[in-house]
Amino acid sequence: xxxxxxxxxxxxxxxxxxxxxxxxxxxxxxxxxxxxxxxxxxxxxxxxxxxxxxxxxxxxxxxxxxxxxxxxxxxxxxxxxxxxxxxxxxxxxxxxxxxxxxxxxxxxxxxxxxxxxxxxxxxxxxxxxxxxxxxxxxxxxxxxxxxxxxxxxxxxxxxxxxxxxxxxxxxxxxxxxxxxxxxxxxxxxxxxxxxxxxxxxxxxxxxxxxxxxxxxxxxxxxxxxxxxxxxxxxxxxxxxxxxxxxxxxxxxxxxxxxxxxxxxxxxxxxxxxxxxxxxxxxxxxxxxxxxxxxxxxxxxxxxxxxxxxxxxxxxxxxxxxxxxxxxxxxxxxxxxxxxxxx
Numbered sequence: 205x206x207x208x209x210x211x212x213x214x215x216x217x218x219x220x221x222x223x224x225x226x227x228x229x230x231x232x233x234x235x236x237x238x239x240x241x242x243x244x245x246x247x248x249x250x251x252x253x254x255x256x257x258x259x260x261x262x263x264x265x266x267x268x269x270x271x272x273x274x275x276x277x278x279x280x281x282x283x284x285x286x287x288x289x290x291x292x293x294x295x296x297x298x299x300x301x302x303x304x305x306x307x308x309x310x311x312x313x314x315x316x317x318x319x320x321x322x323x324x325x326x327x328x329x330x331x332x333x334x335x336x337x338x339x340x341x342x343x344x345x346x347x348x349x350x351x352x353x354x355x356x357x358x359x360x361x362x363x364x365x366x367x368x369x370x371x372x373x374x375x376x377x378x379x380x381x382x383x384x385x386x387x388x389x390x391x392x393x394x395x396x397x398x399x400x401x402x403x404x405x406x407x408x409x410x411x412x413x414x415x416x417x418x419x420x421x422x423x424x425x426x427x428x429x430x431x432x433x434x435x436x437x438x439x440x441x442x443x444x445x446x447x448x449x450x451x452x453x454x455x456x457x458x459x460x461x462x463x464x465x466x467x468x469x470x471x472x473x474x475x476x477x478x479x480x481x482x483x484x485x486x487x488x489x490x491x492x493x494x495x496x497x498x499x500x501x502x503x504x505x506x507x508x509x510x511x512x513x514x515x516x517x518x519x520x521x522x523x524x525x526x527x528x529x530x531x532x533x534x535x536x537x538x539x540x541x542x543x544x545x546x
Contacts, residue, residue, distance in 0.1 A: 209235065210235045210236070210237050211235060211236055211237070211276050211277060211505060211508060211509070212237045212238075212239040212274055212275050212276045212277070213230065213236060213237065213238050213239065213275065213276070213277045213278075213279050214238075214239060214240035214241070214242075214269040214270065214272055214274075214275035214277070214278050214279065214299075215238065215240070215241045215242070215252075215257075215260075215269070215278075215279045215281060216242055216266040216269050216270065216278060216279070216280045216281065216282055216286070216290050217242075217243060217244075217266075217280060217281035217282025217283070217286065217290075217304070218241050218242075218243045218248070218249060218252040218256075218281055219243070219244075219281055219282075221281055221304060221332075222252075222279070222281035222304075223252065223255070223256055225498075226279065226281065226332075226500075226501055227256050227257075229498065229499075229500060229501030229502065230279075230501045230505075232501075232502075233501065233502060233505055236505065237259065238256075238257035238259060238260045239259070239260055239261065239272075239274045239275055240260055240261050240262075240263055240268075240269040240272050240274060240275050241253055241257060241260045241261070241262055241263065241269065242262070242263045242264070242265065242266040242268070242269045246262065246264050249262045249263070250262050261274075266282070266286070266290060267293065270290065270293050270294050270297050270299060271293070271297050275299060276299065276300065276508075277299060277300045277301070277302065277505075277508060278290065278291075278294040278299045278300070278301045278302070279301075279302050280294075280301065280302065280303040280304055281304050282304070283377060283383045283384060284306050284307070284308055284309040284383070284384050284385045284387060285309045285382065285383050285384070285385060287303050287304070287307065287308045287309070287313070287317070288308050288309065288313035288314075288316060288317055290303070291303050291317045291320065291329070292316060292317060292320045295320045295321065295323070295324045295327055295329070296320075298324075298327070299327070300327050300328040300329070300508050301327070301328075301329050302329075302330050302331075302332070302504050302516075303329075303330075303331055303332065304331075304332050305331050305332045305333070305334065305392070305393070305396075306331075306384075306385075306387045306392040306393075306526075306527075306530075307331050307392075307520070307523035307524070307526070307527055308385065308523075308527060309384070309385025309386065309387075310385055310386055310527075310531070311386070311524070311527045311528060311530070311531040313385075314520075314523055314524050314527040315524055315527075317520055317523075318520040318521060318523070318524045321519075321520045326511075328504065328507045328508050328515065328516070329519065329520055330504055330507075330515070330516040330517070330518070330519060331518050331519070331520065331522075331523045332500060333396070333500060333516075333517065333518055334393040334394075334396050334397055335498065336390075336393055336394065336397055336456070336471050337397045337401075337469060337471060337474075338496050338498070339474040339490075339495055339496055339497070340469070340474050340476055340490045340494070340495060340496075341397070341400070341401065341496065342494045342495075342496060343476060343488065343490045343491075343494050344401055344467070344469055344476060345400075345401055346494070347467060347476075347478065347488070348401065348402075348460075348467070351464075352462075352465065352467060352478060352480070353460065353461070353462030353463070353464055353465035353466060353467050353478070353480070354462040354463035354464030354465065355462055355463045355464075356402065356438065356440045356460050356461070356462045357439075357440060357441075357461055357462055357463060358440060358441050358442060358443075358461050359398075359402070359440060359441075359442035359443070359458065359459060359460045359461065360442065360443050360445075360458070360459045360461075361394060361398070361442065361443070361444045361445065361456075361457070361458045361459075362445045362446075362454070362456065362457060363389065363390045363393075363394060363445070363446050363447075363456040363471075364445070364446070364447045364450035364453035364454065364456075365447070365448055365450060365453050366448070366449065366450055366451050366452075366453060367448050368415075368416065368428055368448035368449050369448070369449045369450070369451060371416045371419070373419065374419050374420045374422065375419040375420070375422045375424055378426070379419075379424050379426045380422070380426070381425055381426060384426070386530055386531055386534050387426075387530065388412075388426055388427055388430055388446065388530070388533065388534075389427075389429075389430065389446040389447070389448050390446055390456070391430065391432070391444075391446055391530060391533065392526055392527075392530050394444065394446075394456075394458075395526040395529050395530065396518060396522065396526045398434075398442070398444075398458075399522075399525055399526060399529075400518075400522075402436055402438070402440060402442075402460070403436050403437050403438050403440075404436065404437045404525060404545070404546075405434045405435065405436055405437075405529045405545050406435055406436065406437050406544065406545055406546050407434070407435040407532075407542055407543065407544050407545060408432050408433065408434050408435070408529060408532045408533055408536055408542070408543055408545060409432070409433045409536055409541075409542045409543070410430055410431065410432045410433075410533045410534075410536040410537050411430070411431050411537070412427035412428075412429055412430030412431060412537055413427055413428065413429060414426070414427055414428055415428040415429065415449050416428060416449070427537065428447065428448050428449045429445075429446060429447035429448065429449060429450070430445075430446050430447075430533065430537065431443070431444070431445050431446075432444040432445075432446075432533055432536075434529070455470060455471065455472030455473070456470075456471040456472060457469065457470050457471060457472075458471070464480060464481050465478065465479050465480035465481050465483075466478070466479045466485075467479075475487060476488040476490065500516070503516045504516045528545045528546075529545045532544070532545045
C-alpha cells in the first residue's frame with residue numbers, strides 16, 4: 205500500500221496514553237486519517253474527538269469501530285482486559301492491529317492473540333513497546349555481546365514509586381484485576397526489557413504483599429510491592445524489586461554483574477555505566493547511530509504500507525514470553541513455590 209493511499213485508523217480506547225503519546229506520532233505522518241473512535245463512554249469519546257480527531261465518527265460500541273469498512277487499522281488503547289477481544293476481532297475482520305501494552309489480562313488470552321496473529325500473517329500486529337531503556341538499549345546489547353563484563357552472573361533491578369502510598373486514594377485501574385488482569389506495577393515492562401537484553405527467564409520465586417487492602421470500599425488484590433528472584437536460561441540470576449508504596453524512592457535502575465565487571469543502566473537518565481574489574485567506573489558513550497527515539501507509530505505504519513518492511517516489535521511472540529513470566533510470578537505469590545516459566 206503506497207503512501208499516496210490514505211490509511212484509516214479506528215481507535216478503541218482513547219485515553220491519556222493515546223492522546224499524549226500516540227496521536228502526536230500519528231498526526232506527524234502523511235496519509236493518516238482517524239475515522240472512528242470508541243471510548244469508555246460516548247461522552248469521553250466525543251471529548252477526545254473534539255480535541256484530537258474532529259474528523260472521526262464516534263461510536264458507542266467498540267465492535268462498531270472494528271467491524272467498519274472505513275477502518276484499515278485498529279489502534280487499541282483500552283486497558284488489558286479488552287486487548288484479547290479487540291485484537292482477535294480486529295484480525296477476524298481483516299484489520300491490522302496495534303495494541304497498547306501490557307499484552308493481555310491473562311496468559312491464556314495472550315496465547316490466543318498470538319495464535320490469531322499466526323492465522324493472519326498478512327496483517328501487521330504489534331504491542332506498544334516499553335519506552336524504558338529504548339534510547340540506549342542497543343548499546344547495552346552490544347556491550348553484553350562483546351563480553352564487556354565477561355559472563356553475566358547476577359543482576360539487580362529496582363523500580364519503586366509512591367503512587368499507591370496514600371491509603372485515602374481510590375484504587376487505580378492498574379490495581380483492579382478485573383481491568384488490568386495479572387499485571388503488577390512495572391513488572392511486565394521490565395520483563396520485556398530484561399528478556400530482550402539477557403534472554404529468557406525460566407524460573408521465578410516471588411514474594412509480595414497488599415499493604416493497603418481496601419480503598420474506598422474496593423478490595424485490592426494486586427500487590428503493592430513484589431520481589432522476584434528470576435533465573436535466566438543462561439544461568440544468570442536476578443533480584444527484581446517493584447513497589448508502588450515506596451516514599452522517597454530512587455529512580456529505576458538495573459545493575460548487571462559479570463565475571464569481569466559491572467554494567468548499569470539508569471532508566472531515568474538513560475545513562476550507561478561500565479566498570480571492569482580493577483578499573484574505575486566510567487560512563488559509556490553512545491554513538492548517535494545507536495540511539496533510538498520514539499518512532500513507534502511511524503514503524504507500524506511503515507510495516508502496513510510495505511509488506512517487505514521490518515515488522516514492529518515487540519511482536520506477539522515476545523508478548524507471550526513476558527506474559528508467561530508474569531503468570532508464573534502470580535502463581536509463586538499464591539503458592540509460595542518456585543515456578544517454571546517454560
